[in-house]
Amino acid sequence: xxxxxxxxxxxxxxSDLDIIEKELAAAVNSSSHLLxxxxxxxxxxxxxxxxxxxxxxxxxxxxxxxxxIKNVAVPVELIHMASLVxxxxxxxxxxxxGRKTVKAQVNNRVAMHTGDFLFARAIEYITGLKxxxxxxxxxxxxxxxxxxxxxxxxxxxxxxxxxxxxxxxIKRKTAILISASCxxxxxxxGADAKTVKHLKRFGYYIGMSFQIIDDILDIxxxxxxxxxxxxxxxxxxxxxxxxxYVKDYPTIAPLxxxxxxxNISEEHKNKLLIEIRNSDGIKKAKxxxxxxxxKALNEVKQLPPNSAKKSLQNIALFMSKRKF
Amino acid sequence: xxxxxxxxxxxxxxSDLDIIEKELAAAVNSSSHLLxxxxxxxxxxxxxxxxxxxxxxxxxxxxxxxxxIKNVAVPVELIHMASLVxxxxxxxxxxxxGRKTVKAQVNNRVAMHTGDFLFARAIEYITGLKxxxxxxxxxxxxxxxxxxxxxxxxxxxxxxxxxxxxxxxIKRKTAILISASCxxxxxxxGADAKTVKHLKRFGYYIGMSFQIIDDILDIxxxxxxxxxxxxxxxxxxxxxxxxxYVKDYPTIAPLxxxxxxxNISEEHKNKLLIEIRNSDGIKKAKxxxxxxxxKALNEVKQLPPNSAKKSLQNIALFMSKRKF
Numbered sequence: 012x013x014x015x016x017x018x019x020x021x022x023x024x025x026s027d028l029d030i031i032e033k034e035l036a037a038a039v040n041s042s043s044h045l046l047x048x049x050x051x052x053x054x055x056x057x058x059x060x061x062x063x064x065x066x067x068x069x070x071x072x073x074x075x076x077x078x079x080i081k082n083v084a085v086p087v088e089l090i091h092m093a094s095l096v097x098x099x100x101x102x103x104x105x106x107x108x109g110r111k112t113v114k115a116q117v118n119n120r121v122a123m124h125t126g127d128f129l130f131a132r133a134i135e136y137i138t139g140l141k142x143x144x145x146x147x148x149x150x151x152x153x154x155x156x157x158x159x160x161x162x163x164x165x166x167x168x169x170x171x172x173x174x175x176x177x178x179x180x181i182k183r184k185t186a187i188l189i190s191a192s193c194x195x196x197x198x199x200x201g202a203d204a205k206t207v208k209h210l211k212r213f214g215y216y217i218g219m220s221f222q223i224i225d226d227i228l229d230i231x232x233x234x235x236x237x238x239x240x241x242x243x244x245x246x247x248x249x250x251x252x253x254x255x256y257v258k259d260y261p262t263i264a265p266l267x268x269x270x271x272x273x274n275i276s277e278e279h280k281n282k283l284l285i286e287i288r289n290s291d292g293i294k295k296a297k298x299x300x301x302x303x304x305x306k307a308l309n310e311v312k313q314l315p316p317n318s319a320k321k322s323l324q325n326i327a328l329f330m331s332k333r334k335f
Numbered sequence: 336x337x338x339x340x341x342x343x344x345x346x347x348x349x350s351d352l353d354i355i356e357k358e359l360a361a362a363v364n365s366s367s368h369l370l371x372x373x374x375x376x377x378x379x380x381x382x383x384x385x386x387x388x389x390x391x392x393x394x395x396x397x398x399x400x401x402x403x404i405k406n407v408a409v410p411v412e413l414i415h416m417a418s419l420v421x422x423x424x425x426x427x428x429x430x431x432x433g434r435k436t437v438k439a440q441v442n443n444r445v446a447m448h449t450g451d452f453l454f455a456r457a458i459e460y461i462t463g464l465k466x467x468x469x470x471x472x473x474x475x476x477x478x479x480x481x482x483x484x485x486x487x488x489x490x491x492x493x494x495x496x497x498x499x500x501x502x503x504x505i506k507r508k509t510a511i512l513i514s515a516s517c518x519x520x521x522x523x524x525g526a527d528a529k530t531v532k533h534l535k536r537f538g539y540y541i542g543m544s545f546q547i548i549d550d551i552l553d554i555x556x557x558x559x560x561x562x563x564x565x566x567x568x569x570x571x572x573x574x575x576x577x578x579x580y581v582k583d584y585p586t587i588a589p590l591x592x593x594x595x596x597x598n599i600s601e602e603h604k605n606k607l608l609i610e611i612r613n614s615d616g617i618k619k620a621k622x623x624x625x626x627x628x629x630k631a632l633n634e635v636k637q638l639p640p641n642s643a644k645k646s647l648q649n650i651a652l653f654m655s656k657r658k659f
Contacts, residue, residue, distance in 0.1 A: 042482060043482050043485045043489060045485050045488065045489050046485045097447065100447065123424065124421075124481055124484040124485045124488070125485070126451075127451075127454065127481045127484070128485070130455070130477075131474060131480070131481050132478055134458050134470075134474040135474035135475055135477070135478050138474055141467045142467075143462055146458075146467075146470055147459070147462040150455060151459055153454075153455035153459070154365075154452065157448055157452035158366065158367050158370060158452060161369050161370045161448045161449070161452070162367050164445060165367060165369050
């Protein structure tokens, strides 16, 4: 995603995001040199801080106080970071966003415990907010994330799965943490129950839309745009939405089988990607993403009047319409 | 440790421990087949449930209600289980207590996410108790555990370390979770602040004593008694207390160097173990363990009169005097 464009979209959040950035740096600090090195590396690798952005915007619908809101904005990003590190350990991925991963930089053991540490810090951090319900939302989100990781492993290389399986998977993988970010921002600022509900749903829908686009881009973008090989989901055996729609097409099915069995030639791999790119699977997946986007925008509409509404709309549109 | 003997020691807790056991089984249940398999395997592998026992006994000093207490008894065991799974991933250990580890049974990826899941469930479970301070105690414990894991990696193969480094390490590795178990049991039952403090300290001291004994037994026990090769800590590069005391002895230093450099012969390895076994390092380590035991017993003495006092004393003595 174009980080610069996104930053312009939420430029009025800049000073608050700087506070979050400092809090994140403080939160990952510990008495272990190795741990600090690994965590700092992760922090510097950056990322869009989309989850804290959703927390901050959602908090505008209640009493906006950074002292309170940071208690939820920091942990959602820490959990996101933790899941990235653990994904790296798992997938043997060597680069993420063009940088070397923690794993490559130090080693697998440290990466795993760094992820654990970030999870634990997230939970410790949110206890700064004296609100058991918020703790429940965050811990439940973590549970679902973890179950999602395992189900993703179960579903790998599995062609006998439905669109519903896919949607349930990306809900856990992506949507639930974005949904929790919106919900927690609203809860922390004391927004009313109806507003909390709309923001929670908004986060869920936009998370779904976002992940579908992400999965489309993995197929249609160039290696350079992605910072990793195009089609790498498929290479790892993850069947995403555009593929699910076309998996039985006669030009695709045999190549797909070869791919999932792990003995595909470079030539056939490229042919498979081109076939999927030119199929209607991409269009169909975009339609579903768009449907979720509309649902997200519909939730925003029902929110009380507030300057943050426009920002939520803009970010939603940006996330769902991005080209890479 | 002799599980049967220990069970006799806390036979009056049997029915409450059965409740905890059922709650543990329910807590690890999820919609993922793979995850259930891995978790159930872990549950069946058993363990002494020492941490829940400390929770239950500590809760006797307040208003004892299982409905409340289970909210802390279950998570401390889940965290212990999670750290065991992650240790397995890390250490490439293939057996634990004579059973195949989750890792060997399924694979590394699943084991890592199973550990994450158990951590998350622990945190989710404790939110059943509407007490932010208890949440803080548990999350802080998790943070320290994770830092401890990394520091253990940092200190591996490192002969230039002090007894203080060792003690700080086992505090994080073992003592802090036992201490938290006692503290949380007392907090959950609404015991008074002074009682909470004594129980927290008791747990810390007994945890330290227990881990030192564990480290001694790793050297002096037979492979059969341990269910793993004698001296495996040392083989993995972990320098424990008995070794720290004698690492510079002329009969030990050169062999130890060989061992840590990873190119020791079977003959030299056995010679090294025998040298350490026959040295005063064992005696000195036992003295330190004993010191912690005395401190633990001293805390028990200061607790208000209660039938659980005797049980705490008995378990403390048992844990610190065990022969394997």
